[in-house]
Structure formats: structure tokens, C-alpha cells
Amino acid sequence: MKKILIANRGEIAVRIMKTCREMGIGTVAVASEVDMAAKHARMADEVVCIGPAPAIESYLRAEAIIEAAKSTGADGIHPGFGFLSENAEFAKAVRAAGLVFIGPQAEVIELMGSKQASKREMIRAGVPVVxxxxxxxxxxxxxxxxxxxxxxxxxxxxxxxxxxxxxxxxxxxxxxxxxxxxxxxxxxxxxxxxxxxxxxYLTRPRHIEFQVFGDEHGNLVHLFERECSIQRRHQKILEETPSTAMTPELRGRMAEAAVAAAGCVSYTNAGTVEFMLDEDGSFYFLEMNTRLQVEHPITEMLTGQDLVRWQIEVARGNPLPLRQEEISGRGHSMEVRIYAEDPANGFLPQTGTIVGYHEPQGLDVRVDSGVAQGDEISIYYDPMIAKLVVRGADRRTVCEKLRNALAEYGIHGVRTNIAFLLAILEEPHFLKGETRTDYLAEHFADYRADDGLIDQALALTALGASGRKANSREGGVAFNDPWSSLPAWRGTK
The missing domain is CATH 3.30.1490.20 (ATP-grasp fold, A domain)
Structure with missing residues (x-):
């Protein structure tokens, strides 16, 4: 493959393009009418408008996406996650058009997309089910x-x-x-x-998932677990690896079950096997996501592997880059999702223009974002702005590093959940690793924004910007960020 169309938008499209660039692969973006100036459209080598703003009239139009790939000479289509990524008919149509679908087999997507059928398959494979x-x-x-x-x-x-x-x-x-x-x-x-x-219904389980990967040569591996227990309305907010609940023996049993789950359907490419882990150490198959996950960066940070590169190599027909015994983890990694929403007002999604934007910097600090200063958060799509990912030697170091990175993150023009995430990172039960799926309901049911945390974040961001501005002047480098380009302002609570 020399050119890939990314059938997605926002931070995932940008993330995939970064790997394509490193591999010398050309990229094609698809964009709705309101997204033609969005970050992913600006970053791609080519961009094709596929319809009006509503997703059903643009990003969910399989025929328009396939036609865009053919008209631009793309060899393959990467579906990202969301939209058509787990649509078996789309995978079939891509391959029927003579293009490479960078994902698993269509029949496996269909099978594992049915909770009924997949559960029956797991029972036959001897994987524990609820x-x-x-x-x-x-x-x-x-x-x-x-x-x-x-x-x-x-x-x-x-x-x-x-x-x-x-x-x-x-x-x-x-x-x-x-x-x-x-x-x-x-x-x-x-x-x-x-x-x-x-x-x-398991009353206080943990949500543990295993990253799995298969190729067309019969090789199948796992890349360890991710804990995704901190959720709101079944949507993940904070993920980490390794899980604080894991022992070597338990990890071995769950990894074996994850590989068995993928093996029983001859799985190829990236997938995630999700389990519920009960308080007594019992675990049960929940579902399998037949795509790259939103939280894949923590696995990349832990293992040092580029999972998008792995996807592309497998789609090219190559064997997996590593055998199971060659895959190792290093330290601890954690990810939070930055949303344009108001946690103190029922997590109401926010819209508007990002008038100021500064991403945190640092060793082993990674930001996967789909926006830049001046971009619009619209009503049409998921309000996730970015994923902030950090890695460190241990969990305590990671928590500290993540708090500092969040405090440095400057987003102005829309309300975000940054203060809420800071509150989680200060909460004693979280710091002890006591995270289960009822964690937010138990500890943040009546959450109200902590003005002190907001002020702290604003002060640290302003201080960091002031230092960067001074350094830029001394080095003769043009300094251009929201703190120097915006008119006078004051923070609001």
C-alpha cells in the first residue's frame, strides 16, 4: 500500500496519518462540509468532501467513502474507530471494490458484533462467560x-x-x-x-481488556491488559496499564482466555477482548471489539510498539512484527479523555470555538488531538478534544505526571472536563488503585467543580506560557500561543 484513505475524522484520523507519514505512505482524508478545514483535513495529503455535516450524510456513507478512495488512487482504507469501523458490510464492500480493508475479516466483525453469537462462540471455546x-x-x-x-x-x-x-x-x-x-x-x-x-449483574467488577493481534499466517499474540473501570454511563474516561488488580497468575489466565477468544475465530489484525473481573478473582468474557481502541496509546506507551504500523503490516500480508515472548512492558501508562463538556452541569456537551489552545509537553507525555487553536467544536460529532497519555516508572509517578500535564493543558473558548479529571487524580481511593465500574457513582455522584482546582490549572498554564514566552524571546524564536495573541481576559468560574 502506497496510499491509504482514513474513513474517520478527528484525533484518530490524525493519529493514523502520523504513522502513515513515518512509513512513507500517502494519506487521503474524508471530511464533511463543516470539517473541510478541520485538523485531520489539513494534515492529509489529499482531502475529499463526502457530504453535509450530519454523520449519516457523510461519515456513514460507505459508498461515498469507497468512491473517494478509488478516485484518489488509494490502495487501502483504514476505518479508525467509531462510524463504520465495526460494520461488516462496509468491510465487504471495501474488499469487493479491490481495496485493502485495514482490519479483521468481515465475517468475524459480523460474528463478534453480535453479543448473542459471540457469547455462544466463547462457550464453545471454553472462555468463561457471565x-x-x-x-x-x-x-x-x-x-x-x-x-x-x-x-x-x-x-x-x-x-x-x-x-x-x-x-x-x-x-x-x-x-x-x-x-x-x-x-x-x-x-x-x-x-x-x-x-x-x-x-x-456483577455489582462491583473491574473492566479489564486485553489487546490481541493476529496475522494471516496463523500467529496470534496479546500485548497485555488495560484497566478501563472508570466509566460514566458505560463510556470510558480514564484507562491504565497494567491493572492494579493484576497478579502474574491472573494475568496469565486472562491472557490465555483472550488469545483463545481470538483464536477460535481465526482473528486477524487488531482486536480487544473485554472481560469483567469480579471481586473473587473470577472473570467473564464481555465482548470483543473488532477494531483499534480509543485507549490503544497506553499499550503503545507500555510496550514501545506502534499498533497502527502493526495493522498496516498485517493488512499487507506480512507476519506480526514480534512473537509473544518478544513482547514486554515497561513501567506504567495512563490515559484520560479530554472532552468539551461541563461536568458540573450533568456533563452537558459544549460547543464553540477554541480561541486558545496549548498542549502539555514533557518526557513520555503524549497528546493525541484532533483540534488546534481556532477550530470549532460542533454539535454534530463526539465532543472529545484529545487524549492525554503519560508513561512513567510506576503508577505513583504516572499519577503525578498526569496531574501536572492536565494543569498545563490550556483550552479556552469551551468548557472541558479537565478540572473533573484533576479531581479524580486527587481522590484517595483512586490513588490506592481501588477502581471498579461503580467508582464514579460511589465517589463523584454529586460532583461540583472545585474552583481551587480550576484556578490552579489556570495559574499553572499561565505560568508555563510566561516561561515559554521568555525563552522564545531570548532564543530569537517567534512566540505564538493564545496567551500572547489574545486580548485581555480573566478566568470565569
Missing amino acids: PGYNGDKQDPEHLSEQAESIGFPLLIKASAGGGGKGMRIVHAADRFLEELEAAKREATAAFGDDTVLLEK
């Missing part, structure tokens, strides 16, 4: 009987879905039918399929 019901009989009376058999609390989950859509926790039998109707209604709206499965 006790529950995943049959085809979907009438309310039968599901109610199955629920009584499983016991409460239990989880209703849309078979075709993800991201928390079509998911309900039911604590008592008298609430089951009402929650079932709501889950099916939401599943139909989101996925066009109201099929659900029922699972025993």
Missing part, C-alpha cells in the same frame, strides 16, 4: 422467566449494540418488563434490532 440467557426466543414472558431463573440484579443488553445503548440494570422482578421495553425500544432506534440478552 451466567445468563442469550437465546433467540425474545417474547417478554419467556425473557421474564429467564430473568427469574438468573436472579436479580441482572443486566439487559442489546445484542447488536455497544456504548451503553439498549442497556438496563434491573434490581427487582417488578421492574423487569418496564426496563425490558425501554431497552428494546432504545436498541431498535440505535441498531435496528431489538434482540437482547440477559446477564447476571
Whole structure:
């Protein structure tokens, strides 16, 4: 492949382009009408407009994306994550058009995209699964009987879905039918399929996932675990590796199960096997994501490997770059997601122009961003601005480094969740590694922005900018950042 089209936008498109540049591969961006001046469009070698702002009229138009690839002479398409990345029909159409799809086989995407079918496959492979019901009989009376058999609390989950859509926790039998109707209604709206499965609800589990990789030569490896337990409405906010709950023996058992899960479907390219880890050390298969994950940078920081490069090499038909015994981890890594949202106001998404923007710097500090100063956060797409990733010798060092990096991060023009993330990093239970999926509900249910943390972040950012400005003057280098280019201002609370 000498030219790749990235069928995505924002920080993931920018991230993929960086690896393509290092490999000498040309890049094609696709952009909606409102994204034609966005960072990913500016960075690409070529950009093709694929429709109006709404995603369904642009980024979800498979035929327009494939036509853009053919018209620009691209050899392959990288789907990134989100949008069409786990759409089996899109993968089939890409390959039918004579292009390389940089991802797993279409039939595997389809199989693992169904929570029902994938769970059955895992049972056949001997991978532990959460006790529950995943049959085809979907009438309310039968599901109610199955629920009584499983016991409460239990989880209703849309078979075709993800991201928390079509998911309900039911604590008592008298609430089951009402929650079932709501889950099916939401599943139909989101996925066009109201099929659900029922699972025993684990009250205080951890969410642990394993990065796996396969090639066309039968090689399959894992690149260790990531803990993703800190979530809000089933959306991850902070991820780290290694997990504080892991022992060498437990890691070995879970890694073996992850590789078995991928092996039973002859998996190729990047994938993630997700588990729920119970307090007693039992773990259960949750789902498999057949794509690169948002949180893949912490694995890259831990192992020193470029997973996008691995994806491209596998898609070219090459064997995996390393054997299992050659893969090792170093230190600890953590990632937080920077969102344009107001945590003190129900995490309401924010829109507007980023009038000032400064990313933190430092050894083993990485920012994967999809924006720059002057860019617009619109109503049409996910409000994630960037991912801030750090690595250090141990978890304590990483927490300290991440706090300092967040304090240095300057984003002005829209509210962000930076103060909220700082509050998590100061919370005693988090610092002790006591993170489970109920962590935010338990410790931040009534969160209100800490004005002291906001002031501290603003002060540290201003101080850092002042120092950089002085250094730039002394070195004769033009200094251009929001602190020097904006008119007089004052922070608001």
C-alpha cells in the first residue's frame, strides 16, 4: 500500500496519518462540509468532501467513502474507530471494490458484533462467560422467566449494540418488563434490532481488556491488559496499564482466555477482548471489539510498539512484527479523555470555538488531538478534544505526571472536563488503585467543580506560557500561543 484513505475524522484520523507519514505512505482524508478545514483535513495529503455535516450524510456513507478512495488512487482504507469501523458490510464492500480493508475479516466483525453469537462462540471455546440467557426466543414472558431463573440484579443488553445503548440494570422482578421495553425500544432506534440478552449483574467488577493481534499466517499474540473501570454511563474516561488488580497468575489466565477468544475465530489484525473481573478473582468474557481502541496509546506507551504500523503490516500480508515472548512492558501508562463538556452541569456537551489552545509537553507525555487553536467544536460529532497519555516508572509517578500535564493543558473558548479529571487524580481511593465500574457513582455522584482546582490549572498554564514566552524571546524564536495573541481576559468560574 502506497496510499491509504482514513474513513474517520478527528484525533484518530490524525493519529493514523502520523504513522502513515513515518512509513512513507500517502494519506487521503474524508471530511464533511463543516470539517473541510478541520485538523485531520489539513494534515492529509489529499482531502475529499463526502457530504453535509450530519454523520449519516457523510461519515456513514460507505459508498461515498469507497468512491473517494478509488478516485484518489488509494490502495487501502483504514476505518479508525467509531462510524463504520465495526460494520461488516462496509468491510465487504471495501474488499469487493479491490481495496485493502485495514482490519479483521468481515465475517468475524459480523460474528463478534453480535453479543448473542459471540457469547455462544466463547462457550464453545471454553472462555468463561457471565451466567445468563442469550437465546433467540425474545417474547417478554419467556425473557421474564429467564430473568427469574438468573436472579436479580441482572443486566439487559442489546445484542447488536455497544456504548451503553439498549442497556438496563434491573434490581427487582417488578421492574423487569418496564426496563425490558425501554431497552428494546432504545436498541431498535440505535441498531435496528431489538434482540437482547440477559446477564447476571456483577455489582462491583473491574473492566479489564486485553489487546490481541493476529496475522494471516496463523500467529496470534496479546500485548497485555488495560484497566478501563472508570466509566460514566458505560463510556470510558480514564484507562491504565497494567491493572492494579493484576497478579502474574491472573494475568496469565486472562491472557490465555483472550488469545483463545481470538483464536477460535481465526482473528486477524487488531482486536480487544473485554472481560469483567469480579471481586473473587473470577472473570467473564464481555465482548470483543473488532477494531483499534480509543485507549490503544497506553499499550503503545507500555510496550514501545506502534499498533497502527502493526495493522498496516498485517493488512499487507506480512507476519506480526514480534512473537509473544518478544513482547514486554515497561513501567506504567495512563490515559484520560479530554472532552468539551461541563461536568458540573450533568456533563452537558459544549460547543464553540477554541480561541486558545496549548498542549502539555514533557518526557513520555503524549497528546493525541484532533483540534488546534481556532477550530470549532460542533454539535454534530463526539465532543472529545484529545487524549492525554503519560508513561512513567510506576503508577505513583504516572499519577503525578498526569496531574501536572492536565494543569498545563490550556483550552479556552469551551468548557472541558479537565478540572473533573484533576479531581479524580486527587481522590484517595483512586490513588490506592481501588477502581471498579461503580467508582464514579460511589465517589463523584454529586460532583461540583472545585474552583481551587480550576484556578490552579489556570495559574499553572499561565505560568508555563510566561516561561515559554521568555525563552522564545531570548532564543530569537517567534512566540505564538493564545496567551500572547489574545486580548485581555480573566478566568470565569
